[in-house]
Amino acid sequence: MSTIETARSTVASPAPPKSALRQDRYAPYFFISPFYILFTVFFLFPTIFALVLGFLKWNSLATPEFFGLKNYQHLFNDPVFWQSVSNTIFYALASLGIVVPLALLEALALNSKMLKFRTLWRVVYFAPIVTSTVAIALVFRTLYNRDFGAINQLIQALGGLPVDWLGNVQTARIAVMGVVIWRWTGLLAVYFLAGLQSIPEELHEAAAIDGANTIQRFFGVTLPLLKPVILFVCVIVLIGSMQIFDDPQLMTAGGQIGGPANATMSIVEYLYLQGITNLLFGFASAVGTFLFVVIFVLSLLQFRVFRGFGTD
Amino acid sequence: MKSIKTVALLLLSLSLLGLNGLTAAYAQKEVKISAWTADQLYVDYFKTRTDEFQKAHSDVKITWDFVVKPDAPAAVLQAIAAGETIPDMVGMERKQFSNYMKSDILEKNFVDLTDLIKDPSQYSSAKLAIYTYKGKLYALESQLAASVFYYQPKIYKDNGLEVPKTWEEMVADGDKLGPKGIAQDFVTDDGDIFHMMLHQRGGLVFDKDGKFVLGDATNRPLAVEVATLLQKGVKNGTFTPVLGGDVWNGATIPTLYRSGKLLGTVMPDWWSSCCLQPWLKAPPKALGTEQAPAEGAPTVWAVGVPPVWKAGGHKTLTWGGTGWAVSSQSPNAALAKEFLAFAYLGEESQAQKYVAINNFPWMLAAYKDPRVIGLADPFFGGQKIGEIYAQVADDVPTWYPSPFLAGFYKGAGDNLPGLFNGSITPDQFVDAVVKVTQDGIDFGN
Numbered sequence: 102m103s104t105i106e107t108a109r110s111t112v113a114s115p116a117p118p119k120s121a122l123r124q125d126r127y128a129p130y131f132f133i134s135p136f137y138i139l140f141t142v143f144f145l146f147p148t149i150f151a152l153v154l155g156f157l158k159w160n161s162l163a164t165p166e167f168f169g170l171k172n173y174q175h176l177f178n179d180p181v182f183w184q185s186v187s188n189t190i191f192y193a194l195a196s197l198g199i200v201v202p203l204a205l206l207e208a209l210a211l212n213s214k215m216l217k218f219r220t221l222w223r224v225v226y227f228a229p230i231v232t233s234t235v236a237i238a239l240v241f242r243t244l245y246n247r248d249f250g251a252i253n254q255l256i257q258a259l260g261g262l263p264v265d266w267l268g269n270v271q272t273a274r275i276a277v278m279g280v281v282i283w284r285w286t287g288l289l290a291v292y293f294l295a296g297l298q299s300i301p302e303e304l305h306e307a308a309a310i311d312g313a314n315t316i317q318r319f320f321g322v323t324l325p326l327l328k329p330v331i332l333f334v335c336v337i338v339l340i341g342s343m344q345i346f347d348d349p350q351l352m353t354a355g356g357q358i359g360g361p362a363n364a365t366m367s368i369v370e371y372l373y374l375q376g377i378t379n380l381l382f383g384f385a386s387a388v389g390t391f392l393f394v395v396i397f398v399l400s401l402l403q404f405r406v407f408r409g410f411g412t413d
Numbered sequence: 414m415k416s417i418k419t420v421a422l423l424l425l426s427l428s429l430l431g432l433n434g435l436t437a438a439y440a441q442k443e444v445k446i447s448a449w450t451a452d453q454l455y456v457d458y459f460k461t462r463t464d465e466f467q468k469a470h471s472d473v474k475i476t477w478d479f480v481v482k483p484d485a486p487a488a489v490l491q492a493i494a495a496g497e498t499i500p501d502m503v504g505m506e507r508k509q510f511s512n513y514m515k516s517d518i519l520e521k522n523f524v525d526l527t528d529l530i531k532d533p534s535q536y537s538s539a540k541l542a543i544y545t546y547k548g549k550l551y552a553l554e555s556q557l558a559a560s561v562f563y564y565q566p567k568i569y570k571d572n573g574l575e576v577p578k579t580w581e582e583m584v585a586d587g588d589k590l591g592p593k594g595i596a597q598d599f600v601t602d603d604g605d606i607f608h609m610m611l612h613q614r615g616g617l618v619f620d621k622d623g624k625f626v627l628g629d630a631t632n633r634p635l636a637v638e639v640a641t642l643l644q645k646g647v648k649n650g651t652f653t654p655v656l657g658g659d660v661w662n663g664a665t666i667p668t669l670y671r672s673g674k675l676l677g678t679v680m681p682d683w684w685s686s687c688c689l690q691p692w693l694k695a696p697p698k699a700l701g702t703e704q705a706p707a708e709g710a711p712t713v714w715a716v717g718v719p720p721v722w723k724a725g726g727h728k729t730l731t732w733g734g735t736g737w738a739v740s741s742q743s744p745n746a747a748l749a750k751e752f753l754a755f756a757y758l759g760e761e762s763q764a765q766k767y768v769a770i771n772n773f774p775w776m777l778a779a780y781k782d783p784r785v786i787g788l789a790d791p792f793f794g795g796q797k798i799g800e801i802y803a804q805v806a807d808d809v810p811t812w813y814p815s816p817f818l819a820g821f822y823k824g825a826g827d828n829l830p831g832l833f834n835g836s837i838t839p840d841q842f843v844d845a846v847v848k849v850t851q852d853g854i855d856f857g858n
Contacts, residue, residue: 161494162516175856181827246659249668268602268656270830355658357823361602362830378487379819380494380515384856 148393154386161382172387182388184363185371188274188349192367193342195278196285201334204286205327208293209319223294226287234284238351241280242267267352273364277349284348285341289334296330297323336403343396344369368392441471446745446752447478449485450504452735454686454770455555456481461769462756473748487512493522501743502753505552507543507734508605511818514546524739524746525549529754539811540775542621544736546814552736553757556682556772559729559809560609561801562717563689564677565670568595580610580720584646591650596675600643600652600833601660604825605732607846610639612810613730614722618850619815625854627821628847636846638724640832640839647833654833667692679719681732682802686771689714690792716798718805729805731812773802780806817854824849 155172159165176182210216211223229237244251245266253263266276300323308318324331349365350358350373358374359366366374368388376385450456456479467475480500482488486509492499499522505513513519527550533541537557544552562576569576572590577583583597590597600606608618616635618627626632646652653675659665669675670693678684693714719729737757739749756762763774764782779785786799815821824846831837837845 160516162518162521171856175852179852242659243664246665248665248672248674265654265656268654268659268830270834273657353657355661356656357602357658357826361656362827364830377491380490380512382494 151386151389151393154383155390157383157386159383160380162380165383168383172384173391175384176387176391181359181363181366182368182371185359185366185368188364188366189343189345189368191274192278192281192345193339196281196338196342197335199278200282200286200289201331201338203282204289204334205293205331207286207290208297209323211290211294212297223291226290228287229284230288234347234351237280237284238348238354241276241283242352245276245279268361270362270364273353273360274349277352277360277365280348280352281345285338289338292330292334293327296327300326332403332406336400339399339403340396343392343399346370346373441474443474443476444745444748445476445478446502446749447480447500448502448504449480449482449489449500450735451481451483451485451506452504452687453481454772455504455735455737458766458770458772459752459756462752462762462765466752466755470748475748475752490518493518499740499742501740501745501749503738503740504555504735505544505738507554507736507814508818508822510544510552510736511814511816513551513738514814514816519546519549519551522741523551524741524750526551526553526739526750526753529553529750529758535777537775537777537806537809539731539809540734542811542813543734544738544814552738553753554775555735555737555757555766557775557802557806557809558681558683558731558734559773559802559805560679560681560719560731561729561798561805562677562679562719563684564597564715564717565673565713566715567713568673568676576717577720579723580642580646581723583720584642584649584651587646587649587651590676594650594674596650596653596669598646598652598678599655599660599666599669599675600647600829601654602656602826602829602833603660604822604829607636607639607643607825607829608812608822609730609732610643611636612727612812613719614639614724614726615810617812618821619813619818621813623813623815625815625817625821625850627843627850633843633847636843637839638722640842643829644832644835644839644842648835654830656830664692679730681734682771682773683733685716685790685792685798694792714793716793716796716801718801727810728808729810731809767799773799773806777807817850820853821846821850824853 154165156168156170157165158168158171207226211219211226216222247253247263247265247268250266252266257263264272266272304322304326305318308322313321345367346369349360349367350370353360353365357363358378359370369392372385372388372392375381375388448456448459456477459477459479463475463477478500486503486505489499489503489505490509490512503523513523527548530536530541530550540554540557541550544550544554564576566576568590569586572593572595574586574589577586577597587597611618611632614635616627616632616639618625618632620626627636643652647654653669655665655669666675666678666688670689678689680689721728737753739746739753743749757766758776760774760776760779760782763776763779764784766772767774767779767785768788774780774782774785780803786803787797788799789795790798827849828837828842828845832839832842
């Protein structure tokens with residue numbers, strides 16, 4: 102009875118003032134506004150501005166002129182651009198084909214119960230991520246050096262001929278890929294490790310009771326349950342590879358941007374060359390738009406693949 | 414009583430004098446001049462001249478705000494593009510100068526220095542031409558940048574060879590030295606290597622009016638001749654290619670020098686102070702390479718005139734250089750301009766600069782200054798290297814800047830690896846460079 106009375110008294114209470122209602126209505130917008138303000142200032146506006154710039158002739162100093170599709174015509178007729186596309190595809194495929202499987206193997210090893218000093222190994226594998234890229238580049242440039250690098254010393258000790266890793270058009274991007282593998286495998290292994298640790302132990306035990314050996318358990322239990330993580334890793338690797346810049350840039354710093362005969366030039370390095378070095382902002386924006394479209398399409402494809410695997 | 418009065422008056426006078434001095438000191442305005450450069454050597458030189466300059470400007474107290482970073486000229490350009498304030502003085506590496514020629518950047522942002530050169534005939538015309546745009550001089554060159562041959566004479570002697578006088582002789586010597594793994598010079602995939610050799614041979618990339626002329630009937634055969642020699646030289650081991658930025662970073666060149674695999678280098682005056690001497694005097698011990706000769710020990714290095722082309726051309730070749738420009742946005746523009754003239758122009762300053770940082774003068778009279786030709790360098794066994802520079806200083810090739818020079822360098826640089834490894838012929842190389850440069854000019858964005 103007393104409960105009903107209380108309820109009645111609540112209903113009968115006077116209506117809140119109009120200002121309070123207005124506050125209730127606008128408060129959510131106020132709270133979400135920081136994100137949208139930042140999103141507009143730092144993403145939406147620059148994106149639209151870059152799209153427009155792609156149709157202009159502009160170097161930020163002179164008055165912009167409408168240039169039609171000339172930036173795009175020049176872009177698609179420039180062999181250096183296609184070289185950068187080819188190199189970027191190489192980095193992406195090599196990352197997917199080498200870095201991802203290596204990271205998975207690394208994670209399996211780090212997750213193994215037989216492994217001693219597990220925390221130490223995890224720290225060691227993660228160390229490249231927290232190491233300065235410049236320091237990494239210096240060390241790798243020394244290792245790759247044609248005349249006194251440790252890799253060539255080893256090759257020569259085994260009776261081989263020294264290789265000009267970073268100076269040779271055929272080997273330069275392979276050398277850059279070596280750095281990418283060393284640098285990023287650890288981080289991806291952490292993602293896989295998190296995925297592996299979320300797989301219930303009972304499933305492995307049940308499979309073992311059913312007579313499945315280690316390999317069968319890996320393909321029958323581990324891999325299917327890791328699919329969402331694998332797909333997530335593939336997406337970030339693919340997008341990261343499309344935007345690769347600092348690894349090739351630092352490995353060839355001091356020489357030609359893009360390495361010897363553009364052998365290591367990525368799309369973003371090409372954009373940097375045109376925009377920052379040559380001050381061709383209109384043209385560089387066209388390159389950026391191209392890259393945006395490519396990544397957008399690839400992301401859509403990835404989402405479709407996600408759905409195909411039944412993962413939202 | 415009289416003496417007390419006299420002492421009191423004296424004390425009063427002294428106090429007033431002191432007060433006057435104090436007031437003068439307070440009246441001295443502090444002026445901070447900001448200067449950006451890619452090379453610490455210029456900072457060192459500016460500092461050595463500041464006190465002297467200060468004496469003539471008692472009304473101001475000059476202090477410096479130096480920024481030294483490898484990409485300083487590009488950073489200034491980006492600052493201009495972003496509408497930010499630029500430093501009072503900018504050390505423009507001359508390759509970057511061509512980028513400053515775009516969109517009236519020079520006219521809008523830098524002071525015209527033409528009036529500082531009262532008599533142009535006193536200076537190397539080549540060094541004035543590099544920083545002249547639309548008839549106005551926008552930067553003062555730091556050094557003549559005339560190349561000489563830095564080499565290790567013992568290696569030639571041990572192999573029964575004379576120091577080559579022409580490029581053709583050098584490549585012929587390569588037939589003997591190359592198979593032993595001894596290169597006489599290095600080449601890079603920097604378009605500069607081709608650019609400087611072409612100009613020494615007498616060719617041009619851009620003419621006085623800024624027209625692209627590399628592909629014309631006069632310059633194309635010369636370009637092919639240079640490319641042919643480069644390809645032949647790499648093939649027989651005369652030139653060792655050092656690609657991918659290792660010329661400036663790392664220990665590749667010093668290690669090659671010390672191991673005797675690279676006996677020398679044709680390079681300008683700045684090579685000695687920026688690279689050769691610092692590298693060899695402070696060897697990278699961690700790499701286990703042998704130490705440079707102790708001071709006073711018989712040197713293994715010498716300087717000679719550079720090889721010339723058998724068929725003609727100039728006595729020397731030129732690479733690099735840094736021109737100092739003054740920002741017209743700066744409230745200190747007049748003072749900065751005055752300092753630049755004080756530190757860079759006239760025989761006295763040109764000689765002092767050479768003694769301080771080995772930047773060979775580009776004022777003709779200074780070539781004969783005893784401090785220039787008489788300076789013995791212990792690194793080169795007491796050789797008076799100024800005499801060698803002076804022998805070639807009157808015939809430095811002139812090359813003209815263009816806003817499209819960067820396109821030429823990119824085109825040449827991209828195709829040099831192919832020329833070096835023989836995958837393209839010298840003719841194809843020149844055609845490719847002409848095409849890339851012309852495409853850039855036609856696009857003109």
